[in-house]
Amino acid sequence: MWPFRKRGPGAWLSFRREKVPGTPPIAFIETREIPWHPHTPPPPDEIRYHDPVSYQVLARSWRPQRFADLLGQDAVVQTLSNALGSDALGHAYLFSGLRGVGKTTAARLLAKAVNCAEGPTATPCGECDSCLEIADGSSIDVVEIDAATHTGVDQVRELQELLRFRPTRDRYRVVVVDEVHMLSKSAFNALLKSIEEPPPYVLWIFATTERHKVPATILSRCQQLEFRPLSNQAIRSHLETIAEKEGFALSPGAAGTIAAAAQGSVRDALSLVDQLRAFAADKIDDQAVAQVLGVPSFDVTASLVEALSGGRVAEALGIIRTELATGHDAAILYQETGRLLRAMLHLAVDPALEPGLTDDQRALIEGRAAQLGADALTRMLGLWLEQEPMLRDAANRELALEVAALRLARWPSIQRVERWLAGGQTPPAESAPPTPTATGDRGNDPPPPASSARPANLAEALWEKHPRLAGAIEAAQVSVESDVVMIRFGAEARASANYAGSNAVRKFLETACGVVYPAAREIRVEAEAVEESGGGTPNGLMTEAENDPAVVLVREIIGGQIVAVQPDGSG
Numbered sequence: 001m002w003p004f005r006k007r008g009p010g011a012w013l014s015f016r017r018e019k020v021p022g023t024p025p026i027a028f029i030e031t032r033e034i035p036w037h038p039h040t041p042p043p044p045d046e047i048r049y050h051d052p053v054s055y056q057v058l059a060r061s062w063r064p065q066r067f068a069d070l071l072g073q074d075a076v077v078q079t080l081s082n083a084l085g086s087d088a089l090g091h092a093y094l095f096s097g098l099r100g101v102g103k104t105t106a107a108r109l110l111a112k113a114v115n116c117a118e119g120p121t122a123t124p125c126g127e128c129d130s131c132l133e134i135a136d137g138s139s140i141d142v143v144e145i146d147a148a149t150h151t152g153v154d155q156v157r158e159l160q161e162l163l164r165f166r167p168t169r170d171r172y173r174v175v176v177v178d179e180v181h182m183l184s185k186s187a188f189n190a191l192l193k194s195i196e197e198p199p200p201y202v203l204w205i206f207a208t209t210e211r212h213k214v215p216a217t218i219l220s221r222c223q224q225l226e227f228r229p230l231s232n233q234a235i236r237s238h239l240e241t242i243a244e245k246e247g248f249a250l251s252p253g254a255a256g257t258i259a260a261a262a263q264g265s266v267r268d269a270l271s272l273v274d275q276l277r278a279f280a281a282d283k284i285d286d287q288a289v290a291q292v293l294g295v296p297s298f299d300v301t302a303s304l305v306e307a308l309s310g311g312r313v314a315e316a317l318g319i320i321r322t323e324l325a326t327g328h329d330a331a332i333l334y335q336e337t338g339r340l341l342r343a344m345l346h347l348a349v350d351p352a353l354e355p356g357l358t359d360d361q362r363a364l365i366e367g368r369a370a371q372l373g374a375d376a377l378t379r380m381l382g383l384w385l386e387q388e389p390m391l392r393d394a395a396n397r398e399l400a401l402e403v404a405a406l407r408l409a410r411w412p413s414i415q416r417v418e419r420w421l422a423g424g425q426t427p428p429a430e431s432a433p434p435t436p437t438a439t440g441d442r443g444n445d446p447p448p449p450a451s452s453a454r455p456a457n458l459a460e461a462l463w464e465k466h467p468r469l470a471g472a473i474e475a476a477q478v479s480v481e482s483d484v485v486m487i488r489f490g491a492e493a494r495a496s497a498n499y500a501g502s503n504a505v506r507k508f509l510e511t512a513c514g515v516v517y518p519a520a521r522e523i524r525v526e527a528e529a530v531e532e533s534g535g536g537t538p539n540g541l542m543t544e545a546e547n548d549p550a551v552v553l554v555r556e557i558i559g560g561q562i563v564a565v566q567p568d569g570s571g
Contacts, residue, residue, distance in 0.1 A: 251285045
């Protein structure tokens with residue numbers, strides 16, 4: 001408890017310092033004016049009034065007070081801790097990185113570390129007068145300057161005049177200049193000498209979100225530490241910890257969506273949580289996040305990807321129009337769809353690559369991801385990303401999103417073309433519904449039971465995991481000679497033979513052969529030699545290309561015309 005101090009002719013001003021239970025150890029000051037008369041002594045300590053604690057946003061109340069609490073910046077923490085431990089602290093530091101990742105917080109922690117009563121130390125006590133005053137921003141030996149406000153050379157000269165005097169109480173006079181890239185050119189020039197050869201009791205700490213705007217003459221005089229954006233998983237875990245200790249409900253799906261929307265910034269995530277707590281009355285779920293942030297729910301995005309991957313255009317457009325009608329931004333819906341495609345690709349390659357999904361979300365898309373496979377998902381994700389410039393520059397983003405969806409929904413047709421070009425037959429489209437018979441009797445029959453028998457041939461075993469390779473194998477003659485699986489292609493299918501024998505598909509081929517031919521120990525892929533021919537005139541090649549079944553199929557699905565035909569020269 002601080003003593004009362006006289007304030008003006010009519011009041012006494014009381015001070016009190018306290019820590020809030022259940023929150024990080026943050027010191028603060030509360031004040032209250034008590035009426036006062038000239039002939040009345042000040043009130044005794046036992047009746048001093050203590051105001052109730054006013055609400056602090058989570059970004060302030062959960063500001064780290066130790067280097068160990070700084071999230072996701074292990075390299076920065078280790079560098080500063082080692083410098084403090086070995087008495088090799090620099091005289092000027094430049095902290096750069098994304099907004100809300102701990103630059104200003106790290107600057108204050110470094111000021112506490114060098115001025116702590118037990119320091120300099122990497123673990124300041126947090127209880128001495130210096131640590132408490134730096135934490136609440138009242139230390140007279142730690143100067144924080146907003147360079148966006150004090151941009152001119154006159155403010156820099158005033159600061160230099162202050163630095164002529166030694167610290168009032170602490171070891172160092174620490175100068176923290178936030179958003180240093182906003183200083184004028186003349187202000188930067190005025191700082192050069194002070195940064196290069198400061199007094200031994202001065203420590204410079206600069207913070208910026210745009211390091212490329214800081215002159216090279218300043219960069220060369222500072223030790224530069226880069227603050228990295230945090231991963232979604234780290235932010236999500238931090239939000240769940242805060243929710244548990246603060247006593248409000250936060251669903252795992254909502255925490256993941258908030259973490260993704262924060263884009264690596266802890267402060268942005270905590271600001272969103274404050275907003276959602278006010279909206280949802282401390283019960284933050286997926287629906288509340290969707291309404292406040294305008295982000296489609298995971299179930300809606302998964303349904304959209306399911307429709308697009310199956311080529312169901314009408315269903316996909318219906319989902320898009322419904323989401324746009326509810327007020328969701330087309331750009332956000334595009335981003336969430338791309339994020340989900342990326343998550344499915346990770347699951348198809350290795351489920352451990354996508355730890356940010358909840359169990360319900362993983363169960364919703366894991367089966368479809370395994371069915372599509374990494375190759376198809378890579379193509380889909382690449383095709384989706386190609387539409388970003390169109391969506392960004394379009395005057396009508398809703399229309400651009402629909403065009404992007406229509407293009408992605410054509411990918412099953414592209415797969416049919418690839419299978420044909422690989423030498424296989426084109427299977428029916430996935431989205432084609434069963435055609436009822438004339439009498440309607442067979443339309444009501446139950447579907448035949450799924451067979452658990454072994455695949456009849458090698459191509460059938462490959463269709464689910466690798467349809468392109470299966471199409472190539474269908475054009476070959478497969479036989480087993482002793483314990484060797486022989487896959488022979490004709491001379492016209494030499495390209496398919498090269499593909500089937502490549503290392504890129506070897507793993508799939510070996511797995512399928514192990515299922516169909518368990519006794520086989522070796523796989524050989526061969527192609528017949530190409531015979532010499534005397535034909536090949538330009539007109540003849542054009543006619544041959546126009547009548548080729550694969551070219552006819554491509555022109556039917558994609559369109560276009562044949563411009564020129566050249567021999568491949570492989571003979």
